[in-house]
Amino acid sequence: MKARRLVMVAIQSIVKNLMRTLLTMLGVIIGVGSVTVMVAIGQGAQDQIRKQVEGLGTNMIVITPGSSSQGGVSRGAASFNRLTTEDSDALQRGGFLLSAVSPVIMAPAQVVGGNGNWRTIVQGVDTYYQLIRDWEVSSGTFFDVSDVRSKKKVAVIGATVASQLFPGSDPVGQRIQLRNVPFEIVGVLAEKGQTAEGNDQDDTVLAPYTTVQTRLAGRMFIAQILASTSSPDDMPAAQKEVAEILRETHALADWEDDDFTVRNQTDLAETAEGTTQVMTFLLAAIASISLLVGGIGIMNIMLVSVTERTREIGLRMAVGARGSDVLVQFMIEAVVMSVLGGVIGVAGGAAAALALARVTGWGVAISPETVVLALVFAAAVGVFFGFYPARRAAALHPIEALRFE
Amino acid sequence: MKHAVIEANGLSKVYGTGATEVRALDGVDLDVARGEMLAIMGASGSGKSTLMNILGCLDVPTRGSYRLDESKVDGLDRNALADIRNRRIGFVFQVFNLLPRTSALENVELPLLYDRSGRTVDTRALATTALDRVGLGDRLHHEPSELSGGQQQRVAIARALVSEPAIVLADEPTGNLDSRTTLDVMALFQELNEQGVTILMVTHEPDVAVYCRRVIELRDGRLIRDEPIVGRRVAAEDSLVEEVA
Numbered sequence: 001m002k003a004r005r006l007v008m009v010a011i012q013s014i015v016k017n018l019m020r021t022l023l024t025m026l027g028v029i030i031g032v033g034s035v036t037v038m039v040a041i042g043q044g045a046q047d048q049i050r051k052q053v054e055g056l057g058t059n060m061i062v063i064t065p066g067s068s069s070q071g072g073v074s075r076g077a078a079s080f081n082r083l084t085t086e087d088s089d090a091l092q093r094g095g096f097l098l099s100a101v102s103p104v105i106m107a108p109a110q111v112v113g114g115n116g117n118w119r120t121i122v123q124g125v126d127t128y129y130q131l132i133r134d135w136e137v138s139s140g141t142f143f144d145v146s147d148v149r150s151k152k153k154v155a156v157i158g159a160t161v162a163s164q165l166f167p168g169s170d171p172v173g174q175r176i177q178l179r180n181v182p183f184e185i186v187g188v189l190a191e192k193g194q195t196a197e198g199n200d201q202d203d204t205v206l207a208p209y210t211t212v213q214t215r216l217a218g219r220m221f222i223a224q225i226l227a228s229t230s231s232p233d234d235m236p237a238a239q240k241e242v243a244e245i246l247r248e249t250h251a252l253a254d255w256e257d258d259d260f261t262v263r264n265q266t267d268l269a270e271t272a273e274g275t276t277q278v279m280t281f282l283l284a285a286i287a288s289i290s291l292l293v294g295g296i297g298i299m300n301i302m303l304v305s306v307t308e309r310t311r312e313i314g315l316r317m318a319v320g321a322r323g324s325d326v327l328v329q330f331m332i333e334a335v336v337m338s339v340l341g342g343v344i345g346v347a348g349g350a351a352a353a354l355a356l357a358r359v360t361g362w363g364v365a366i367s368p369e370t371v372v373l374a375l376v377f378a379a380a381v382g383v384f385f386g387f388y389p390a391r392r393a394a395a396l397h398p399i400e401a402l403r404f405e
Numbered sequence: 406m407k408h409a410v411i412e413a414n415g416l417s418k419v420y421g422t423g424a425t426e427v428r429a430l431d432g433v434d435l436d437v438a439r440g441e442m443l444a445i446m447g448a449s450g451s452g453k454s455t456l457m458n459i460l461g462c463l464d465v466p467t468r469g470s471y472r473l474d475e476s477k478v479d480g481l482d483r484n485a486l487a488d489i490r491n492r493r494i495g496f497v498f499q500v501f502n503l504l505p506r507t508s509a510l511e512n513v514e515l516p517l518l519y520d521r522s523g524r525t526v527d528t529r530a531l532a533t534t535a536l537d538r539v540g541l542g543d544r545l546h547h548e549p550s551e552l553s554g555g556q557q558q559r560v561a562i563a564r565a566l567v568s569e570p571a572i573v574l575a576d577e578p579t580g581n582l583d584s585r586t587t588l589d590v591m592a593l594f595q596e597l598n599e600q601g602v603t604i605l606m607v608t609h610e611p612d613v614a615v616y617c618r619r620v621i622e623l624r625d626g627r628l629i630r631d632e633p634i635v636g637r638r639v640a641a642e643d644s645l646v647e648e649v650a
Binding site: 008 | 458490519
């Protein structure tokens with residue numbers, strides 16, 4: 001008997017019991033649908049985090065003061081601050097793998113100007129900061145090297161600060177006061193959005209670090225040093241180079257631990273992505289349980305169906321169906337039902353995920369891999385749970401089956 | 406002598422062993438020539454169903470040899486028996502056994518779907534021809550529930566004929582039909598027999614057996630009678646008589 005005919009027989013039987021078929025498929029539809037929604041949400045979250053991490057800047061290395069441990073005892077980052085502009089100068093001179101270096105000095109300040117005042121963080125940075133963070137200006141320009149050298153009182157403000165103080169007008173050329181020191185706004189930064197931790201990156205004011213150090217912070221220690229390499233492949237070597245230079249400038253003996261921490265954004269990204277990946281797996285695992293229940297539903301109905309159709313099976317055998325023909329027929333019925341349920345489930349799940357995205361504003365992502373995987377799972381459920389009932393049907397004896405009441 | 410389509414020697418079927426042994430069939434010899442119309446009679450428990458199952462290759466004898474259409478049948482496995490049923494035997498049952506919610510045409514096509522002989526056949530055309538032969542050429546797309554009992558049995562007969570089998574085995578084919586329809590169905594069997602179809606029919610009604618050409622009777626698993634029908638009746642004529650009366 002040709003495979004095409006077996007498929008035909010199975011499909012005939014499915015179509016002729018439409019109601020039963022639909023109810024059987026419902027379990028698989030819900031199972032596959034929920035897996036699709038869950039994975040879509042998980043992957044959406046992963047995508048969002050990746051985008052945010054990439055938004056931090058390309059090939060960025062972050063150097064923060066304080067070591068994570070000393071002699072095996074953790075002291076916490078920034079347990080004492082020993083990063084200075086001398087360190088960043090040393091890195092700029094000696095870091096051959098580094099394409100850009102910028103110190104970051106943080107000073108919280110009340111910004112006064114334009115419409116009123118606004119509490120924000122002023123960051124004293126070098127001009128390279130723009131390159132490292134890969135941050136465009138939407139209006140005006142970034143301050144330049146001569147501004148930094150001459151400690152000019154110029155500032156580039158973030159989009160949030162701009163919209164708070166100067167709604168609807170271009171702040172470039174306007175004056176603001178930072179801790180009563182007047183600054184001229186030379187540029188406005190393009191919007192960058194939130195970090196993975198939920199901090200608004202646009203709520204900031206950038207000024208030359210020299211100016212901030214002398215006018216606002218009044219101290220030599222700096223919060224962090226940012227650096228970047230020209231290629232991601234240089235990252236490991238560059239981190240090692242940074243550590244060597246800093247140990248030298250800090251005059252650390254061999255037995256002493258680093259009094260600084262060097263991280264790169266790939267580490268950050270990996271940590272964050274790892275977390276969401278676990279979450280995605282967890283969600284998918286929970287959703288898989290409903291798929292399992294759907295599979296048991298299929299087995300249940302198929303067993304009932306085999307009993308109900310015992311005479312039909314007997315007749316088919318009497319007119320020449322082999323045991324294998326009956327087996328294959330019932331297997332095809334189970335697989336067609338589960339795959340069909342899978343298709344409807346994926347479509348429904350995708351629609352639900354998109355609706356959810358629209359309502360909640362969460363990012364969702366439906367990848368082709370998810371769709372294929374869901375369908376393969378559905379088919380596997382059909383094969384697995386369809387086999388036992390099909391075996392029972394195929395093992396029937398034609399005489400007893402025909403006599404069955 | 407005409408060619409024997411069934412040659413059975415010493416067919417026995419024993420269920421159980423030792424003290425609980427039951428001989429459902431006990432050394433039955435039977436030759437059936439091509440073109441015969443044979444009635445198999447006997448009380449219930451006489452072994453006629455067992456004989457029918459063995460002749461229909463649904464069951465295998467414990468002892469004895471069975472040749473169908475000149476090829477050996479005893480000793481074959483399940484799959485080989487299924488293939489023989491598919492190509493050489495047409496079944497007609499008391500309860501019709503049609504697939505519900507399935508058109509007459511698809512019901513008749515059923516045996517052709519399981520044909521492994523590899524001959525590429527237009528199953529639809531063959532099924533249509535078979536339904537024409539039983540006078541249901543205008544009911545191709547009716548489902549069993551839309552057909553009368555007599556018509557349903559005709560569909561079942563068409564299904565038995567569609568693969569051009571060596572024998573048609575009918576198990577109490579008129580058991581579920583009224584006397585009027587019984588005559589119609591018997592007339593059809595006689596007509597098919599005139600066209601050369603070999604028919605074996607299990608029945609316990611002498612009224613039905615008189616339309617056959619030969620009758621055998623079983624009791625306790627043994628053949629106790631094997632004789633030609635004397636005064637064979639023609640169902641089509643009786644049908645006319647009944648209509649007048």
